[in-house]
Amino acid sequence: MKKKYEELIGELKEIVKKMEESSTSLDEMITLYEQGMVLVKQCEERLNEAEVKITELGRES
Amino acid sequence: MKIIDQVIMDQATLDKWSKKEGPVTLRVSEVSRMITRLLEDSALQNIWITGEITNFKKHSSGHLYFSLSEQVNGKESVISCSIWRNAARYLDFSPDDGMEVRAYGSVSHYEPGGRYSFQITQMKPSGAGERALLIEGWRREMAAKGWFSPERKRTPPRYPVRIGVVTSPTGAVIHDIRNVISKRFPAEIILSPAMVQGAQAHEDIARAIVRVQEMVDVLIVGRGGGSYEDLFAFNHPCVVEAIVNCPVPVISAIGHEVDITLADLAADVSASTPSHAAEQCVPDRESELEALMHTRKNMFFQLVNRMGSAQEELNNVRERLSSARLLREVRVRQEGLAELTDRLARGASGFMDKAHSRISELRGRLEGKNPLLFMRRELPGQRAFLYEIKERLSCAVMVRLQDKQSEINSLSAILKARGPEALFKAGYCMITSAGEAVRSCTDLSPGQAVTLRLIDGTADATITEVNHEKKV
Numbered sequence: 171m172k173k174k175y176e177e178l179i180g181e182l183k184e185i186v187k188k189m190e191e192s193s194t195s196l197d198e199m200i201t202l203y204e205q206g207m208v209l210v211k212q213c214e215e216r217l218n219e220a221e222v223k224i225t226e227l228g229r230e231s
Numbered sequence: 232m233k234i235i236d237q238v239i240m241d242q243a244t245l246d247k248w249s250k251k252e253g254p255v256t257l258r259v260s261e262v263s264r265m266i267t268r269l270l271e272d273s274a275l276q277n278i279w280i281t282g283e284i285t286n287f288k289k290h291s292s293g294h295l296y297f298s299l300s301e302q303v304n305g306k307e308s309v310i311s312c313s314i315w316r317n318a319a320r321y322l323d324f325s326p327d328d329g330m331e332v333r334a335y336g337s338v339s340h341y342e343p344g345g346r347y348s349f350q351i352t353q354m355k356p357s358g359a360g361e362r363a364l365l366i367e368g369w370r371r372e373m374a375a376k377g378w379f380s381p382e383r384k385r386t387p388p389r390y391p392v393r394i395g396v397v398t399s400p401t402g403a404v405i406h407d408i409r410n411v412i413s414k415r416f417p418a419e420i421i422l423s424p425a426m427v428q429g430a431q432a433h434e435d436i437a438r439a440i441v442r443v444q445e446m447v448d449v450l451i452v453g454r455g456g457g458s459y460e461d462l463f464a465f466n467h468p469c470v471v472e473a474i475v476n477c478p479v480p481v482i483s484a485i486g487h488e489v490d491i492t493l494a495d496l497a498a499d500v501s502a503s504t505p506s507h508a509a510e511q512c513v514p515d516r517e518s519e520l521e522a523l524m525h526t527r528k529n530m531f532f533q534l535v536n537r538m539g540s541a542q543e544e545l546n547n548v549r550e551r552l553s554s555a556r557l558l559r560e561v562r563v564r565q566e567g568l569a570e571l572t573d574r575l576a577r578g579a580s581g582f583m584d585k586a587h588s589r590i591s592e593l594r595g596r597l598e599g600k601n602p603l604l605f606m607r608r609e610l611p612g613q614r615a616f617l618y619e620i621k622e623r624l625s626c627a628v629m630v631r632l633q634d635k636q637s638e639i640n641s642l643s644a645i646l647k648a649r650g651p652e653a654l655f656k657a658g659y660c661m662i663t664s665a666g667e668a669v670r671s672c673t674d675l676s677p678g679q680a681v682t683l684r685l686i687d688g689t690a691d692a693t694i695t696e697v698n699h700e701k702k703v
Contacts, residue, residue: 182526186526217417222420223419224421226400
């Protein structure tokens with residue numbers, strides 16, 4: 171199951187927050203940056219997915 | 232009047248028949264048919280009637296049954312009415328007890344039931360602001376239940392995955408929503424179709440809400456612009472309750488911006504148009520991409536920054552590790568150490584001096600308080616004082632004792648002279664009986680035991696005879 175866009179954005183925010191902390195080491199920083207860039211790319215791909223899907227429910231319950 | 236003419240005519244016919252064969256007995260079907268004919272008079276066909284709805288009942292088949300009634304001078308007139316399902320479907324309001332209406336139709340006789348009723352094909356609310364009053368009543372009830380309270384309002388999710396839309400499947404609303412959402416954000420739309428107009432629209436809308444509510448993250452309930460009557464279903468408690476009970480946030484988009492229905496008041500977000508609702512529902516793709524770009528830049532900036540500071544730290548450490556700097560550092564530390572040693576020594580000697588002088592001061596003060604010296608100095612004086620006090624005390628006691636002795640002597644002399652001793656010596660005695668002194672012969676009786684008190688003892692006696700000197 172694909173992750174929701176909201177989850178991706180949430181993870182990305184968490185990564186940026188850690189990167190902004192002064193206690194983060196350089197090694198961690200590089201790992202975070204790599205992870206962050208992957209997430210940014212996934213989000214962009216998700217946003218650029220083309221068509222909106224539309225489903226119509228039947229009237230019977 | 233035509234009906235009466237016809238009745239008279241029919242009566243005439245009956246009379247004619249009865250002449251031949253005496254009193255005629257008619258069959259039920261014949262009379263029934265006659266009644267039908269009478270009621271089918273054009274004066275009772277295709278007419279408008281105005282009155283108040285009472286005894287309203289909606290049959291499961293979809294037919295509506297009720298009465299139209301009117302009170303004139305305290306006298307009530309009632310006509311039973313019915314609307315068949317097909318006609319009921321085209322009513323543009325929900326009839327209910329107490330409503331004033333104008334109804335169009337014809338009187339007809341139902342022969343199998345022996346009843347007549349007014350068959351209605353069209354009906355409209357009459358009276359000023361009938362609907363407005365109804366809506367206002369509903370609004371008050373809902374407000375009292377807290378359905379419109381701001382604390383109830385939920386914030387729709389920022390990034391919904393599935394968006395439910397309750398609206399007509401054919402109208403412009405779903406088209407607009409689809410367009411806006413597809414331009415803005417990749418979400419899935421689930422359309423739950425509903426009739427948004429007509430007598431049953433409110434029930435259909437409520438059902439459509441319930442049908443889709445479990446599948447989606449947010450729900451849009453929408454309808455394009457229309458007349459006040461067209462939007463009526465969105466005021467119905469049935470629809471408003473479905474919105475209130477919906478487990479996900481509801482965005483309403485009903486009519487144009489100026490139209491405010493009770494559904495709008497109860498929704499978590501009220502949008503002015505369906506397009507506006509769609510905009511409120513999802514974020515804009517462009518601004519999201521921009522934000523991502525910004526995040527990307529920010530992360531890069533943080534990384535570069537961190538690398539810069541790492542380089543700086545490295546340079547710093549390298550510089551501190553150089554040998555010249557180390558030697559210089561050692562020398563500085565040595566000097567510091569020497570200075571510290573001096574200060575320590577100076578400080579220690581000063582402290583010792585102070586301590587010594589303090590001790591001798593304390594010793595002096597202690598000598599001053601030595602108890603032996605104190606005793607030697609003070610004891611003789613105290614002894615002399617004690618001796619003097621003792622002398623004065625015994626002297627005073629002696630004087631007091633002599634005083635008391637002489638007082639006793641004089642008192643005993645008085646006692647001797649006045650007391651019973653002298654009387655006893657002279658031969659008197661004191662008689663007591665049961666511990667009480669006997670003062671009179673009247674206290675005595677023959678045989679009584681008495682005690683005689685004499686100077687040197689007592690004697691018990693019994694009275695043999697009492698002689699009174701004076702008669703009492």
